[in-house]
Amino acid sequence: MNFEWFVCLRYLKxxxxxxxxxxxxxxxxxxxxxxxxALIVVLAVMTGFxxxxxxxxxxxxxxxxxxxxxxxxxxxDEVAAAVRAVEGVSxxxxxxxxxxxxxxxxxxxxxxxxxLDPATAQGVLSLEKHLRSGSLADLAPVxxxxxxxxxxxxxxxxxxxxxxxxxxxxxxxxxASGPLTPMGxxxxxxxxxxxxxxxxxxxxxxxxxxxxxxxxxxxxFDLPGAVHGLEVKTTDLNQADKVAKRIELALGQNFFAKxxxxxxxxxxxxxxxxxxxxSIIMALVVMVxxxxxVSTLIMVVMEKNKDIAILKSMGATSGSIMRIFIYxxxxxxxxxTFLGVVGGLGLCALLSRYQFIDxxxxxxxSTLPVLVxxxxxxxxxxxxxxxxxxxxxxxxxxxxxxxxxxxxxxx
Numbered sequence: 493m494n495f496e497w498f499v500c501l502r503y504l505k506x507x508x509x510x511x512x513x514x515x516x517x518x519x520x521x522x523x524x525x526x527x528x529x530a531l532i533v534v535l536a537v538m539t540g541f542x543x544x545x546x547x548x549x550x551x552x553x554x555x556x557x558x559x560x561x562x563x564x565x566x567x568x569d570e571v572a573a574a575v576r577a578v579e580g581v582s583x584x585x586x587x588x589x590x591x592x593x594x595x596x597x598x599x600x601x602x603x604x605x606x607x608l609d610p611a612t613a614q615g616v617l618s619l620e621k622h623l624r625s626g627s628l629a630d631l632a633p634v635x636x637x638x639x640x641x642x643x644x645x646x647x648x649x650x651x652x653x654x655x656x657x658x659x660x661x662x663x664x665x666x667x668a669s670g671p672l673t674p675m676g677x678x679x680x681x682x683x684x685x686x687x688x689x690x691x692x693x694x695x696x697x698x699x700x701x702x703x704x705x706x707x708x709x710x711x712x713f714d715l716p717g718a719v720h721g722l723e724v725k726t727t728d729l730n731q732a733d734k735v736a737k738r739i740e741l742a743l744g745q746n747f748f749a750k751x752x753x754x755x756x757x758x759x760x761x762x763x764x765x766x767x768x769x770x771s772i773i774m775a776l777v778v779m780v781x782x783x784x785x786v787s788t789l790i791m792v793v794m795e796k797n798k799d800i801a802i803l804k805s806m807g808a809t810s811g812s813i814m815r816i817f818i819y820x821x822x823x824x825x826x827x828x829t830f831l832g833v834v835g836g837l838g839l840c841a842l843l844s845r846y847q848f849i850d851x852x853x854x855x856x857x858s859t860l861p862v863l864v865x866x867x868x869x870x871x872x873x874x875x876x877x878x879x880x881x882x883x884x885x886x887x888x889x890x891x892x893x894x895x896x897x898x899x900x901x902x903x
Contacts, residue, residue, distance in 0.1 A: 517824055520785045520788050523781025526832070527781050528836060530777055532837065532869060533839055533840060536862045536865075537860060539863045542764075544861045548694050552692055553723075554585075554723035554724055555726045555751065556736045556752070558749045559722075560747055561747070562746060565718060568718070575724060575742070578738050579738060580735040581739070585617070586608075587606060587719060587721060588605075589605075589607075590709075591603070592604075592702075594663050594666075594702060596656055598656045599654070600655070600664075601654050604701055606702070608704075609706045610705060617725075619690060623690045625659050626646060626687045628703075630688060631703065631704060643684050643705060644688075645663060645685065650698040659686050659688065659689060660687075663684055665712060667680040682711075684708070724739065737749075782825075786883050789821055789887030792817070793894075801895075811892070813888075817887055817891045821883060821884030821887070822881060822884065825876065825879075826880070847859040
């Protein structure tokens with residue numbers, strides 16, 4: 493052990509008559525620890541919120557949506573084959589998307605009707621895991637009453653509650669774009685059988701979405717052999733924007749592709765802004781602790797003024813004196829950072845395992861989400877270390893300026 497570290501460790505223990513300085517050192521360590529711990533927990537919670545919202549949205553929607561500028565896609569099988577050949581694409585399914593009126597036994601309401609292909613949709617959407625009853629395969633029409641076929645429909649949980657229907661009940665789909673007659677436009681009506689109920693946890697989806705088979709939607713909206721677009725799943729959802737650009741290049745200028753980040757930019761931008769704001773606020777706690785380190789070192793320099801003069805008289809250089817107090821500040825900062833990382837990870841583990849904080853119904857999740865990213869923890873630890881290192885520079889510089897002749901003049 494070189495003498496700088498030896499003296500640094502000795503100075504961390506104040507004399508009995510100056511025990512207040514040791515107390516300030518402990519407070520500085522506690523301040524850094526609380527700041528680091530709070531920053532880890534806040535970032536983990538905000539990352540958890542972002543991840544939960546993303547999973548909820550992508551459970552119903554695809555990573556990329558492909559549409560034609562000119563309108564509907566009639567040769568969608570050929571377009572889907574071209575999209576599958578694009579690098580980064582793992583699944584493609586056609587869809588129809590329009591509004592309709594749904595009526596049940598005790599009332600009706602407007603809803604968004606989505607037609608999908610049960611055979612290919614399972615490889616693109618995660619709707620199956622949100623189903624509380626039924627399956628996508630049940631959407632195919634089944635024969636009842638002899639030759640009559642009744643198509644299936646899957647409703648959101650809140651939509652089913654509004655209609656007061658459950659599985660195996662029948663609902664009617666009503667579209668305003670019906671045939672033109674001398675009496676005016678006659679609405680188109682189709683009867684469906686409820687074959688499933690899904691619940692995503694997001695009220696906007698659960699109260700407004702209904703799914704039918706692609707064949708049923710084409711017949712109901714009078715679009716034989718055509719779809720509104722294609723839904724695409726990518727191998728890496730974080731690279732969806734790049735895959736969307738590749739799809740546009742592969743299909744030509746008549747087509748455009750939108751990734752999930754672009755379609756939900758507002759909500760994820762708001763979450764990112766909140767995460768940044770809270771991170772800055774929590775970082776201020778670490779900076780307050782850094783000021784405590786500055787005051788602690790200044791008081792130590794004042795207490796050890798004569799000792800510093802003696803060390804310089806014995807041959808210690810100004811650089812050695814400066815390193816002594818830099819090491820002392822780093823010991824305080826690194827100890828607080830280490831304890832803060834351990835405490836933060838421990839608190840995150842408790843919040844994730846026991847989930848004792850319940851959220852109100854306005855959120856699509858019931859408990860506080862926690863997701864710790866190693867990169868966040870490393871960044872927080874490095875930032876706290878740099879802040880505490882900077883805090884040691886001024887007191888160390890003042891200690892290096894001590895003049896032995898002046899300090900020992902009256903000794």
